[in-house]
Amino acid sequence: xxxxxxxxxxxxPAVEGDAAAQxxxxxxxxxxPSLRPKPVALRPAPATGxxxxxxxxxxxxxxxxxxxxxxxxxxxxxxxxxxxxSQPPSTNEKALATTxxxxxxxxxxxxxxxxxxxxxxxxxxxxxxxxxxxxxxxMTVALPSPLTILGAGRVDPFGNxxxxxxxxxxxxxxxxxxxxxxxxxxxxxxxxxxxxxxxATFHQFLANVxxxxxxxxxxxxxxxxxxxxxxxxxxxxxxxxxxxxxxxADGIIASIVTxxxxxxxxxxxxxxxxxIEGLEKIIRLRGGLQTLDHSPTLxxxxxxxxxxxxCRRDSKPTFPPPDRLIKVVQSIFRGNLKLTPNHVPxxxxxxxxxxxxxDCLLTNAFDDLLKAINYTRIKAARGEDWLEVRFVxxxxxxxxxxxxxxxxETQPTDGLSVVLETTRVGLILFLFKLRRVGGQxxxxxxxxxxxxxxxxxxxxxxxxxxxxxxxxxxxxxVGMLESQGTEDEDWFAExxxxxxxxxxxxxxxxxxxxxxxxxWIDGLFEDECERSEEKFKGxxxxxxxxVLSPWPEISVFGHR
Numbered sequence: 001x002x003x004x005x006x007x008x009x010x011x012x013p014a015v016e017g018d019a020a021a022q023x024x025x026x027x028x029x030x031x032x033p034s035l036r037p038k039p040v041a042l043r044p045a046p047a048t049g050x051x052x053x054x055x056x057x058x059x060x061x062x063x064x065x066x067x068x069x070x071x072x073x074x075x076x077x078x079x080x081x082x083x084x085x086s087q088p089p090s091t092n093e094k095a096l097a098t099t100x101x102x103x104x105x106x107x108x109x110x111x112x113x114x115x116x117x118x119x120x121x122x123x124x125x126x127x128x129x130x131x132x133x134x135x136x137x138x139m140t141v142a143l144p145s146p147l148t149i150l151g152a153g154r155v156d157p158f159g160n161x162x163x164x165x166x167x168x169x170x171x172x173x174x175x176x177x178x179x180x181x182x183x184x185x186x187x188x189x190x191x192x193x194x195x196x197x198x199x200a201t202f203h204q205f206l207a208n209v210x211x212x213x214x215x216x217x218x219x220x221x222x223x224x225x226x227x228x229x230x231x232x233x234x235x236x237x238x239x240x241x242x243x244x245x246x247x248x249a250d251g252i253i254a255s256i257v258t259x260x261x262x263x264x265x266x267x268x269x270x271x272x273x274x275x276i277e278g279l280e281k282i283i284r285l286r287g288g289l290q291t292l293d294h295s296p297t298l299x300x301x302x303x304x305x306x307x308x309x310x311c312r313r314d315s316k317p318t319f320p321p322p323d324r325l326i327k328v329v330q331s332i333f334r335g336n337l338k339l340t341p342n343h344v345p346x347x348x349x350x351x352x353x354x355x356x357x358x359d360c361l362l363t364n365a366f367d368d369l370l371k372a373i374n375y376t377r378i379k380a381a382r383g384e385d386w387l388e389v390r391f392v393x394x395x396x397x398x399x400x401x402x403x404x405x406x407x408x409e410t411q412p413t414d415g416l417s418v419v420l421e422t423t424r425v426g427l428i429l430f431l432f433k434l435r436r437v438g439g440q441x442x443x444x445x446x447x448x449x450x451x452x453x454x455x456x457x458x459x460x461x462x463x464x465x466x467x468x469x470x471x472x473x474x475x476x477x478v479g480m481l482e483s484q485g486t487e488d489e490d491w492f493a494e495x496x497x498x499x500x501x502x503x504x505x506x507x508x509x510x511x512x513x514x515x516x517x518x519x520w521i522d523g524l525f526e527d528e529c530e531r532s533e534e535k536f537k538g539x540x541x542x543x544x545x546x547v548l549s550p551w552p553e554i555s556v557f558g559h560r
Contacts, residue, residue, distance in 0.1 A: 162199040182439035186389045198251035204233035204258035248286040260305040264442035272309045308442035316405035321398045329394040352471045368399045392438035422455045426475030429482050445482050452479045474518040481528035497539035
């Protein structure tokens with residue numbers, strides 16, 4: 001007999017009752033022996049149990065399996081739904097979701113009144129700058145709908161935010177991504193990529209967005225959230241400024257730039273002075289503006305916020321334009337069209353030439369503006385979008401930079417000085433319109449509208465009609481359109497209509513045709529023209545009926 005027949009596979013003797021022991025030639029009965037544990041058939045449990053009970057069941061099932069033989073799926077990602085999702089929603093929850101679905105696009109961060117008389121608000125993280133559920137008292141707190149206005153696109157799976165994002169912060173970014181106002185396009189394309197690189201800059205970015213939402217929508221909550229983010233950003237920057245290794249870094253400069261923008265939007269000129277002085281000092285310590293050449297976006301942001309602050313009071317900006325970048329951008333455009341650097345679209349004769357021929361600053365500004373208008377026409381003819389902040393930075397803001405702070409220190413009284421200063425102010429107002437629709441931040445015409453009214457009220461106008469009347473009409477017309485919504489709106493409408501009537505333009509169409517002989521972009525003032533046309537026609541009809549003499553009309557300018 002072979003030894004293999006009397007021993008088991010492990011080498012031990014065969015004993016009675018051993019299933020592995022068998023006689024020669026005897027047929028094996030039953031399955032082959034194995035030390036592997038029998039597989040456990042796992043069936044999906046019903047969804048009615050709690051998470052704790054499911055964990056206990058798994059634990060008991062796995063106790064009989066050696067750890068070395070347990071199935072392990074490495075790098076597995078497991079998604080777990082909250083218990084609420086396993087239960088069908090109640091009727092009230094369905095109604096609540098249906099009622100508030102259209103409103104999810106608006107930025108609030110505040111509780112909304114529900115159909116049941118209560119309120120709903122969004123949960124906040126521990127780092128949230130938002131409305132806490134506990135503050136609502138007896139409010140009904142509902143989970144936000146999984147379907148947001150951006151769907152899965154609300155979260156960038158390949159990028160990390162520099163702060164922990166709460167519900168309020170996500171709603172602010174929703175506005176950045178979806179709001180149709182031009183400034184939000186600038187926030188999204190130019191400011192957000194820079195803000196993502198530094199926590200303080202990101203907090204102040206959120207503060208600036210919230211502040212602009214307050215000015216547009218008038219929601220008090222937006223202003224409160226803005227102030228909270230501003231305080232966090234300011235505290236963070238102050239800590240970084242005490243560190244010699246970080247106090248001149250790009251992140252610090254970007255943060256202070258956002259502070260400057262905040263003060264400009266708030267019209268806080270003392271705060272603007274403090275931040276712009278600190279920004280100038282930091283840039284000087286790191287070696288000058290040329291140290292920002294590696295980041296064209298940051299360099300243009302410094303230029304833009306400085307210019308916006310100077311525009312609030314007609315002062316000279318602190319920083320020069322990024323001339324090298326401007327020349328590169330404009331030369332590329334001219335190179336594609338094979339234009340010379342001094343190319344100006346043909347417009348002869350220039351109707352403003354006689355009135356301002358002695359002022360090189362203004363003649364150069366008009367020529368540069370014509371180049372910019374030519375750029376818009378070529379882009380429009382190609383079906384390309386030109387209305388963006390890039391156009392403003394490289395074509396419009398350099399002209400504004402040259403015009404700011406160039407007026408007389410006192411109110412001009414002689415004829416030529418009045419014409420030159422009025423023309424400068426009119427040019428600035430026209431350029432401000434382009435800055436605003438192009439998405440530049442912190443644009444306000446309040447200061448220059450008041451200044452233009454003071455200039456238009458001087459008696460020196462009546463001796464200038466022969467040589468500069470059409471130029472001054474263009475300035476008044478722009479002032480009329482830009483003064484809408486202010487207390488000066490009616491004054492500008494009446495003054496512009498009276499000036500046009502004196503020059504023989506007895507209708508709206510004739511006046512608009514005369515204005516378009518000067519720099520003009522079709523469609524730029526379309527909405528303002530529609531709102532002003534009816535009022536202008538009414539004033540013109542009254543003038544025709546009264547048949548006023550010209551000199552009393554002019555003298556009215558000094559008594560209104």
